[in-house]
Amino acid sequence: MSTHTSDNVGVVTPSVFHYPEPFVLQNGGALEGFDLVYETYGNLNATASNAVLICHALSGHHHAAGYHDSADTKPGWWDSCIGPGKAMDTDKLFIVSVNNLGGCHGSTGPESIDPSTQEPFGPDFPQVVVKDWVASQMLLAEHLQIERFLAVIGGSLGGMQALQWSIDFPERVENAVLIATAAKLTAQNIAFNEIARQAITSDPEYRAGRYRLEDTNPDHGLMLARMIGHVTYLSDDGMASRFGRELKSGDIDKDQDVEFQVESYLHHQGRSFTQRFDANTYLLMTRALDYFDPARETDGDLVAALNHAKARFLVMSFTSDWRFSPERSKEIVDALIAAGKDVAAAVIESEHGHDSFLLPIPRYTSALQAYLNHALSRATEQWNH
C-alpha cells in the first residue's frame, strides 16, 4: 500500500492547540484550560477564505484523511471525501479537522489528568454539549487566524455541530453542510443510545467509571454498545446483501456451533472498538447527542432558532438511513425555508444506511463537490469586489 498516491493527502501529523484559560461549559462546569488535537489538509490561501471545518461524529476523531506514517494501511475516517480532486478538494481548500473535547484521541477528555486531583477525570469529566464543542472549535479557529469558515461540514453528530455553528456564530460560517443529521434526536434514537450506555455501565468492569485506576476496562459492555450502534448504522437491505445468511463457521444441519457472517462481523467491530475507544467518552458523546436541541432556546421553535443564521445550507440524507432518516433532514430543510434561508437539499439513494455518509457514493460526493466548488468561486468573487 502506497500512502503517497495522488488521491490522498499523504502522511499527516496532528497538532495540538492548547487553550490556557478557564473554559466555562453550558452545564455550569468548567475546565481550567484544554487541549484540542487537530489535523489540517491543504493550504490556507492569502485571504483565508478557503478554510473548511470538519466536525466528527460519535466515534470519530481528528484523523479524517491521509495516513499517520508510511506503514499505515488505514486512512482517516473521511478519506473518501477529503483529498486532491475529491469532494473536499485539498488542492483548493484548507481543511481543519478536530478531535472534540471529551474525546479519547488526544483532546482533553475523561482520560486526561484532572489538575485538581492529579488523577484521570474518568466519570468526573464534565458533560460537554454540542454548543461547548462549537465554542472550543471557535477558539481554535481564532488561533489559526480563520475569521470565517467557507464551510463547516459534518455528518450525524458532526452535522449537529455545523448547525450549531450557523446559529452561534452566524458571521463566521459562509456555508453549513449538514449530512445525515437531525435538529434533535427522536425518542427511538435516544433509546438506542441508552441501551448502549446501559451495556457499558452494567459491565462489572466499568467500576463506576474508574476502570482505568483499577487497571481494567469494560470491554464487554463497550463491545455490546458498538454492536448495537453498528446494527442501527446499517440497513436491513444493506446487511442482507453484505452478509445474507452466510455462515462463517459450523453447519446448522450437523448440530454444530454456528457463526453467521453477520455475527462474526459484529464481534470483530465490537472488539476492535474496545481497543481504540474510551467507555467514558462513549457515554459522554451519546449524551451530547441526546441533549442536542437548538430549538429549546426558542421554546421548541426551530424556525426562530435559525432566524439569525446567515449561512447558506446544504442538507443531505440517505434513503436507507433509519437512524437519521431523510425525514429528520427534511425538518431542518423546512425550517430553513420557513426562516427564508438559502438552502439546497438532496436525498441520496443508498442501501448503506447511516454509514452512507462515510462512503464514496458517486452522487453524494459529486453533489458535495459541486456545492463546494460553487461556494468557493462565490467567496473568491466576493473577495475580489
Place this chain on the structure above:
Amino acid sequence: MRPDLELVANLIQTDARVLDLGCGDGELLHNLQQHKSVIGYGLDKDAENIGLCLAKGVNVIEQDLDEGLGNFQDDSFDMVIMTETIQSVHNPLLLLQEMLRVGRECVVTFPNFGHWRCRLHLAASGKMPVSAHLPHRWYDTPNIHLCTFNDFEALCAHLNMLILQRRVVNRHHNERSLINLAPNLFGSYGFYHLGRTT
C-alpha cells in the same frame, strides 16, 4: 435562456420570493438570482438536475411534487412557477390550488393537446398523437395529464382563479396572428399567469 423561461423571467419583480416547481437544471432561478436578486427555491426530483443546480448555487430542494407543497407556508412566495410540468403530476387540481396558497400569483406553462397536429394525428391515424412537442408514446409518457387550453381555462374557472395573462406560442415560441385567431387550434404552448380572485 429557453424562450418560455424568458417570458416567465419578465414577470418577476426584483427581490421577489420565487418558488420554481420542477426547476430542472436551475436555469431560470440562476438567472433570476443573478439579475433580479430573488430569494428562490426550486423543487425537482431528478438526481442529475439537482447536481446541475448545486453547481450553479441554486437553492434546489429534492422533492416530488406529487407529495404536495405541505411544507410551504401560506403566502410565502410572490410567484410560484411551474413550466412544462403540470402534465406530468398526479393531481394537477390540488397542485394548482397549492400554488396559489403558498404564492400570491403563479405561472403555469404546458403543451397544448388541442393543437391541430394532435387533432389531425388522432383523427387520421386513430392513434395517440406523437409530435415534436409531445414526443412520447402513450405507454412510456411521463405526461399523464395532458390537456388543451380550453380544458385548462375551464379548470381555472372552476377553481375561481383569475387568468391575469395568457400567452400562446408555436413550437418555436413565437406569437403569430394565426395563433391569436384560434389559440386552442394553433398554439403549441400555453403560458398562463394566474392570480387569486379575492
